[in-house]
Amino acid sequence: MNLYEKKIVKNVKITAFSLRVLSVVHEARMCHGLRHKDYQLYRQYCSRRIRRIRKRFDFRQGDKKFKKKDMHADAIKDEKLLELPLLLSERCWAYAMQLKEESMQDPRKKYALRNKLRKAATHSVSFEQIVEGCHRCDARTQLEVQGYSAWLQGTVLFELAEWTQQWDAPVAFFTKAIAVYSKLSEAVNEEEASIISGLLSELEVQMRYCRHHLGDQAATISLLAMTNNTALGEKLNVLVSLAREKQASTLSEVTWKNRTMAVKHEKVRMFLIAEGESSSGGGKSRGGQDRVDQYDRLLMECKDAIALVRDDLNTDPSFKSRQQTSSGAVSSGHFLYTYLCYLRLSLTLQRNLAMTSNYTAIISGAMQPPKGSKMPREQDVVRLYDLCIQSLTETRLLSGLEDDLELKQENDAKVTFFKAMRCFHVGESYAKQEKWAEALVLYDRTAERITEAKAIPELQESDRASLASASDKLISLTCTAKAEVLLSLSSTPQQVTPTHLAKKPLSERLDEYVEDQCLLNHTNPRVLTMPPAASPVPCKPLFFDLALNHIGFPSLDHKLPVKGAEAASPASAGEANKPDQPGGLSGLVKGLWGWGSKK
Template identity: 40%
Template structure:
């Protein structure tokens, strides 16, 4: 609540003591107020319910501050805002926040209507209510108490809210006219203010443009599809607006129409029929991905194109796996064995899709590597404010690339393809060179110069082997790997400079070590017993004396284990001999001796 209280509810440019408008009138930056409130209270994460609750609380605070409550606890007494009782700028915030509350509730219901279709009717009714509040705001701002900017912003907001309602109702002509009106107003406003405000208006214009193109497509403009696909690529897949799902649905429908004409595909000199709609849709999206990547402006948008393509590929592969579950060669491959004989067209199509998945994963990782390289220490684009890239971060990506490439030669149907095997082998050598280079960089950062120099020499061997392999390629094959060859030649130059730098650093480090050793006192070393400095050569004359310091005497006490306890366990298993006959003899001897003695004592009595 404290953060919400700090948001200003209104600003009066000039106002007379009686509460009427002054020379310039009331001013409300409608778009700025709306955008700030949305970003600070939930819409950054698409939480419409949180934003709706904020709008309700803010309305209550404004009414209390204006003493314009709608009744009390017992009954409701609605009050209408008129031009006469509008004595403060905060009165304009009442219809604005009410419209925003209705709009956010409608967007929340729209998200829930995917599983509960009945909520769509509730959503439309909330949008109608929001249009009423937006019209009320435009009517109040149209009075003489408001300045020109507030009037234009209120008109644009009202037109945008109406266009949103028409868009949901499918009334495309009315929607495109209203969106066009709002776009025109925001474009005019963007030319009349400073850069910060200008960027806000231009952002609003960019948000409206896809809606206009979508309405144009539904009216009958077939050229709008390509524009929508490019706009969808530029958003990066993270937009939370109401148009994103509709554009995705439109693209899917368009691809379904095009997929009807795609009946076969050729790869590695073999033509395979394509019978499944999902596989056809993926192959069409593969063809369009090149244009989407070319039109994408940011790295995140390009990565999102790859992610979407890989997701479609996995779904298409699952369809083929379900169909191949009875194929004997497919069962052998699943068990890690080699396919026998010529593989079927369906299994070869599965191999083609797996090849696409592996190669596109490699391309995505290379894109992420290029992004990480921009913030390596020493690079031209290094920025201290961003996260610093470590060489070991790049090593992990190159290991994933090498692992993906190692799976390609083992795919069923291409084991005997020498051309493909040569391509994969050369690419693997090139990426091993990059991996080894950044491992060497890691050792160099840790000042382990011998290890780093050895790895740099190994990088040169990888580079020479890969370059000779690239030079053997001709025609289209050489054109496809032209960029890889350029990257490898650039790496060769980096290795030469890094190797000489490492050698120089190791020499300098040896000088530092010598200085450190010279600082060590010989007397201090000579004081140690000889047994403790066998690895250190010191000319100690004391060793030739009559009492050389050889060992420490008396020796230092050392802990020893306690005396163990012993238990005679064998005694439990010993069988002793029978001594009964010895006992009988002792009894007889005892009886003879006692009888004689007792006779002596009883002789006197008798």
């Protein structure tokens, strides 16, 4: 190279290649199928994208006959070519995840799954080597590629560990990926930092799962507390089930209200363990709809447990008789049934309270309603408080708890609290309908109930805080209701009814418009004069044809000819040939309609 050529090389500005691996991968996955867990759609996108890149940069592997063309660092002439090894890794990984889902119906696809996982790891290693060998790639690209390669290799080994049982292999790669992405999160914008944060949380969960298989008890305990985490998929559910089965094998009896009861059925043991985990804090850490869903699952398990215990008690003759009475001895098995019913009512109460907090947050605007669900109303909150009061009422009627004074006092305090909150939300519902007079009365009643509830010493501190918050809101709401009532009264002028029209009914003054308050009275409106005044009415003329039947006609027998004279008289010869004619009006009527004629 001569001096002139050296000067040209020095004057050429070499641009650095940059590839935001994490952003490119996240955007491609969310836009092409993985938002809905469609791995086949994402794999097809990767194949199309690879074909376009090869065609654009003339990096095709033969026209008619396949000729493999390997990627290397010197072949990278454009930063877009860096996407090619990345997409090759993504395509193999997506194909492996697709085969993983299909292997649930066809177990033979597990062999292809392992091969695709190993091929994805090979492509990620090759991608890292290409970027390290290419000196034109900037430092951030090299760092992101190292983190991506470590994450993908660790993920592949994590999936293969189900068959190899080498749970220590992915830990090293996960540790490297966590270190790289933790360092990278300090130098990116807010959007990329949120993506890295989500990836780091998944990596930590996977590492704890690996350590759980390696015998770390602390990792096992932390995993059991992550019942709502989806990073492990079904693996976490299997882990929780195995842990509960192990605990259930040692649980043979339960103690409640100073009574120890034997637990025979495994399903009952599993439910008691799950309920104990929920009450110890597993369910309290959740929020929103997740907590309601957890209570629904526990209620289904509780229903099955109650059915098993009830089937055993049906053979006990004292069970049904004791259920119908409110006094008497309760056997150990019957008291276990009472305990399960108590847990069912308690879980129902907690579920309704969780739904109440969700509804009030949505109504106040602090939380958005779930997609596809309708907006809750104040009437829904009132209904939930009614169900809470009903649950507490049913708790008092359980067999063996009728004489429990402490439970009765706690329930009475809770009922008073729920009635106060229910009255408050009923007033809110009337205020939403602009019925301010009714709302004002209910607000006054709410203040009385709040005062009554605060005077109960057994009331919990959390309930006292809720009452204090409702009392603070009640002051402004009462002022608003009073103002609205006064405004409505002042905006409707009162028209005085004239004295001469005050006693006239509406039917007598239809041509005069006067606002008569008596017409608004539904019990005795003044519309007509009742009873109406009597007036003469002409009678209908009477004429009946049957009156002729009662008329007496004179006898005409003396004018009829004698029979002997008829035969002798020639004048009557023609008349003798005539038929006998009936006489009178009755004969005419009979002949007219055929009545009385001889056939």
